[in-house]
Amino acid sequence: MIEGLRDVTLAGRDTGEALGAYEALLGVPPTLADGHAPRFRLANMDLAVAPGAADRLHGLTFTVKGLDHAERLLANRGVATAAFASADEAAFGSAGAEPGPRRIIDAAASHGVHVALVEAPPRDTVVWAQPSLDAPGTIVGLDHVVLRTPAPERALAFYGARLGLSLRFDQTYADWGSRIMLFRCGDLIVEVVHDVKKGVSEGPDDLWGFSWRTSDIEAARIRLAGAGFAVSELRSGRRPGSQVFTVRDGTLGIPTIVIGGEG
Known part of the structure; x- marks a missing residue:
């Protein structure tokens, strides 16, 4: 069902500080697109940065080959999904969201970790600037x-x-x-x-x-x-x-x- 990890969302009390810290850590600049949270694009996933009440890792977004099929399969396994189930989950969903459908897994089923599903391959739905990852130590x-x-x-x-x-x-x-x-x-x-x-x-x-x-x-x-x-x-x-x-x-x-x- 799951193809890979699309992104991890990092919540920061000061998004400018968070972006500066992770640009220094990762060795690549963040990329921007209108209407989307800034993100760091790496070879196998993105790190999205969104405002939050505390500095913390906020959620995981997985890619699935077919969103409708994934929802039906999860329902059969006792896991509910929704567009957004709460204001906190809506903030998580909008932070990483790209055009197209996205579903949040019910927080009770994921035991407090925000988990979202998107169609694969979602990285191709927005033309993000791709930084070079070739510099030594990046x-x-x-x-x-x-x-x-x-x-x-x-x-x-x-x-x-x-x-x-x-x-x-x-x-x-x-x-x-x-x-x-x-x-x-x-x-x-x-x-x-x-x-x-x-x-x-x-x-x-x-x-x-x-x-x-x-x-x-x-x-x-x-x-x-x-x-x-x-x-x-x-x-x-x-x-x-x-x-x-x-x-x-x-x-x-x-x-x-x-x-x-x-x-």
């Missing part, structure tokens, strides 16, 4: 978007059984105190993390953090350090052959790592 795409959940089986049912994302990994690490589930979505990963020490509860899920992809990890770290970001040393990533570093500030409080290498 962020070229998204590797992981990370959610935290207090109810891992509930998240497994929603993202796997109901949305139909392919579960590629599900392991609990006693030394980290975390259960990690990785769902394939196009060429990136939706990562769902549960803090085992806190137990299971019925609280909402939290759209939490980013793992950005670069083709030159050393150049990316040097570029960000030179731009004033506090960055960690390089370390080995979980995937064989990959390296990562943490960006400790300048991201509007959104936990952020950068990954590169052959992994």
